[in-house]
Amino acid sequence: MQDINLWPLEGLDPLKRQSLLTRTEADLSLYLDQVKPIIEKVKKEGDQALLEFTQKFDGASLNLDTIQVTEQEFLDAETEVNDETLDAIKYASQNIRQYHEAQKPQEMVMQEVRSGSYVGEKYLAIPSVACYVPRGKGSFPSVLMMNAIPAVVAGVEQVVILTPPGPDGRVDAATLVAAKENGINQVYKCGGAQAVAAVAYGTNTLPKCSKIVGPGSPWMIAAKQHLAHLIDPGIPAGPSESIVFADDTVDGALAAMDLLIEAEHGPDSSAYLVTTSSRVAQEAISAIPQHWLSMSELRVEYSKTVLTGPMGGIVLADNIEQAFEFINDYAPEHLQILSQDAWKYLGKIRNAGEVLLGQHSPSTLGNFVLGCNAVLPTSGAAATVSPLSVMDFMKFMSVAYVTQCGYPEMAKHAKVLATYEGFDAHANAVSDKRKSLIK
The missing domain is CATH 3.40.50.1980 (Nitrogenase molybdenum iron protein domain)
Known part of the structure; x- marks a missing residue:
């Protein structure tokens, strides 16, 4: 050796x-070429392509009725997981939830920057997210908890899980128990580049999602790069x-x-x-x-x-x-x-x-x-990127309000800058003409 x-x-x-x-994934050129036909096939054929790739890459035979985990499969999983593992899942879930609840911002934050002039932010959850749980090198209920719990805490309306099935066509039992423990019942049996494509485009079975998070193989990462114009690829987690x-x-x-x-x-x-x-x-x-x-x-x-x-x-x-x-x-x-x-x-x-x-x-x-959170930036991205957090599942809108008494000072300085930059409509909107139009 x-x-x-x-x-x-x-x-x-x-x-x-x-x-x-x-x-490993520093040079994705080889993978970028290899995932192109996978992405195109999913785009054109949807669920049928997923069934074909699941057979090819995971050795599992599925049909249109078994791509999504059924309620019976959730129930079966509960009987397969021993009490010790169940206790550990609950213990971890509680700690992860507590940590991320402390991250969640107030719904609205405002400050008075000048007398009568207010600016701030209103925070909202993103509408949907796909959480990827890898399977090729083991079973990872912890990855599900790390990805999904902050999304649930943030208030994301639709949280779905993507995970490759085993050759028997089943999802890891502890992963299903972790999903159920955290209120998630949409779990889909697909992985790799094809899973990314499925939630980027949407299929008859899988919903189109706003974002995808979670670690994966270079093929999965390459697919996220290809499809970043359709779905937010989240932090780099290779x-x-x-x-x-x-x-x-x-x-x-x-x-x-x-x-x-x-x-x-x-x-x-x-x-x-x-x-x-x-x-x-x-x-x-x-x-x-x-x-x-x-x-x-x-x-x-x-x-x-x-x-x-x-x-x-x-x-x-x-x-x-x-x-x-x-x-x-x-x-x-x-x-x-x-x-x-x-x-x-x-x-x-x-x-x-x-x-x-x-x-x-x-x-x-x-x-x-x-x-x-153990979903962390890889490949040197930690120089500028933070760990997965509640804020990865939220956005904020700037909110501003200027009162009648606060307006004159703001308008005076804004008009000077608008005039300097040559924006006539901007300048007109804060000129004396405004006074005559306000009721």
Whole structure:
């Protein structure tokens, strides 16, 4: 087996350093070409195309009556999920709901900018959203909760779930239970580029939606790019990625354990341990094979591929400044800070989807139960994009009101600027002519 990568930053070739910042979906050119015929077929043939692609890509035989999950399937799912899992779903749902309810703005906010002149915002939910829950590498009820709960809290009228079925034509039982727990009963058995096309155009079975959110494969991301003129593609959320920073106050075996959290998602994930400590680096390298002994063969394979490939491993920095320069350039989806004094590093972080501080805050908690949203910007988008939130499912309208006493001062200055810019109608609308027309 190839050794786990160890990348010393000092003296690293600039091109090689840049390559460490690359993610799987950074170049979508191949996928963009491949999804075009899928999109066109769904546009022309609707549900029939979905049935064909579900058979081809998911190995599931569906018909027009089974594309949407039935009430009986919801009932069956409840009997398949054990009490422990049900309790965990309810626990996570409560925390996620509480976190996002605190984000929801007041319906109307106004301020008086000048005497008698008021400006503000009125907040409204968007009309519809499709929440994508991937299936290819596992079953993810947590993804449903992270995507759908803030939409429900925001007040979106129509929240639908898109998720690929298994070969048996069924949706993961825990995912259905999570949907029902949060008041969602529209779940559709389709995935990939075809699912994006279906809600972008609408079919006889699937509704046309205003927005689509959720992580997915490069094919799904490419389809969102193609169809961004028809449906809001949401934040960029591609394959999982993380950086674990560990200073010299922690055990390298702990850093290794947390490094594997996002690395096990799939061979297209990205995961780095960044440290200034050679001891931590060597302890981590030694501990990783021991951690693999308690993981399934599939998850070991995925994480080995990541940590020995071009998008993972251990990054050794000469000093703290160099370490955080790399971290900020990378702008990770997940950033975990392992230290006995983790808070002292928070001020050094500019770019990250989420920051988990301390030895008791592994990404596992953030991914499932803490409440903060685990649908996070990937591929460096965390430099300018925030995690999924209630505001992703809301918009606001500017609202303004000027009273009779507030008008003269506003009109005087507005007329000067309108005249300077050559807009005659603008100037006329705030001239003395207005007084004679107001009743």
